[in-house]
Amino acid sequence: EAGVTQFPSHSVIEKGQTVTLRCDPISGHDNLYWYRRVMGKEIKFLLHFVKESKQDESGMPNNRFLAERTGGTYSTLKVQPAELEDSGVYFCASSQGTSGSNEQFFGPGTRLTVL
Amino acid sequence: GQSLEQPSEVTAVEGAIVQINCTYQTSGFYGLSWYQQHDGGAPTFLSYNALDGLEETGRFSSFLSRSDSYGYLLLQELQMKDSASYFCAVNSGGYQKVTFGTGTKLQVIP
Numbered sequence: 036e037a038g039v040t041q042f043p044s045h046s047v048i049e050k051g052q053t054v055t056l057r058c059d060p061i062s063g064h065d066n067l068y069w070y071r072r073v074m075g076k077e078i079k080f081l082l083h084f085v086k087e088s089k090q091d092e093s094g095m096p097n098n099r100f101l102a103e104r105t106g107g108t109y110s111t112l113k114v115q116p117a118e119l120e121d122s123g124v125y126f127c128a129s130s131q132g133t134s135g136s137n138e139q140f141f142g143p144g145t146r147l148t149v150l
Numbered sequence: 151g152q153s154l155e156q157p158s159e160v161t162a163v164e165g166a167i168v169q170i171n172c173t174y175q176t177s178g179f180y181g182l183s184w185y186q187q188h189d190g191g192a193p194t195f196l197s198y199n200a201l202d203g204l205e206e207t208g209r210f211s212s213f214l215s216r217s218d219s220y221g222y223l224l225l226q227e228l229q230m231k232d233s234a235s236y237f238c239a240v241n242s243g244g245y246q247k248v249t250f251g252t253g254t255k256l257q258v259i260p
Contacts, residue, residue, distance in 0.1 A: 039192075066246060078193065078237060078250040091247060126192065132246050138183075139248060141192035 037061070039142035041127050047148045053115040056145045060109070060129030066090075067110050068130075068139060069102060073123035081125075084110060085132070096121075117149045152176040152240055154251030161257045162228055170223045170254045172238035180241040182214050182221045183248065188234045196223070198241075225256075233258045 040059045048054050060067045069081040081100070082092040086107035095102070099118070104110040114121055124146050128139040154174045162168040172182065181200035185193040199205055199214035199221060211224040225232055235253040242249065 068248070070250070075235075075253075075255075077252040080247075080249060083247065085246070128193075130246075137241055137246055137248060138195045138198070139193075141194065143192050 039127055039129050039140050041125075041142040041145050043145055044143065045146045045148075047150065048117055049150050050119055051116045053113065054117055054147060056112045056114075056125055056127075056147070058110045058112070058127030058142060060127070061140055064129035064131055064140075065107070066130040066132040066137070066139075067104060068128045069110070069112055070126040070128065071123045072126065072144075078126065081112075114147075117147075119149050122147055122149045152242060152249040154238055154240060154249065156236075156238055156251045156254045158252065159255045159257070161259060162225075164228055164230060164258055164260050166228050167224065167226050168228060168256065170225075170236050170238075170256070172221045172223075172251055174219050174221075174238070174240050174251075176219075176240045176242055176249070178242040179216070179219075182212070183239040183241060184210075184212050184223045185237045185239060185250070186234050187237065187253070193237060196236075228258050230258050230260070232256060 042057045067084040080094040083090045084104045101113045124144045126144045127142045130139045156172045183198045184196040187193040197212040204213045209226045214221040237253045239250045
């Protein structure tokens, strides 16, 4: 069974440009999460989809970030315009959400560098 | 809101035992999870405690005390490959919301 995949693995852009990150969750997982880890700090929650609906987007930093999950399958996270402080590793995770542990399966992450 | 505290770094000798503590403050607590992340890799799930007590999975064990808002991860017979960051995480909000701590970087030395 394929795991969570993310694209691209790395992205280097200039301040003010736009970047779109993609996440393909494990097939059948209704829950999809976006996280960000900056400079070895905590894994910070950004938002949570249940199927195509945003369940919780309390972690989104500001309106420069837009996440979508069309059809409840893959998700995109767009940053427009990018700022220097947006640099970090963006992780996507998915889970079935049917077990008490809500074990999350993480993708390999997208390392974003804003110059 | 939720907050979790864990030591930033721990160093231990190969073959030894190490305990990584986690204290939390949260509303709507459902359980405590632990994840491992190697440098440059993705976090991977290790364990979950919903009830007080110790859960054992091979060399790794996890403990929870709900009354103390405290848990720990115990790693036995340390191996060099155990060098990684370890995150505790609180399940809340109908168990589907997971809030991660700041992570503990474990270095295993020969």
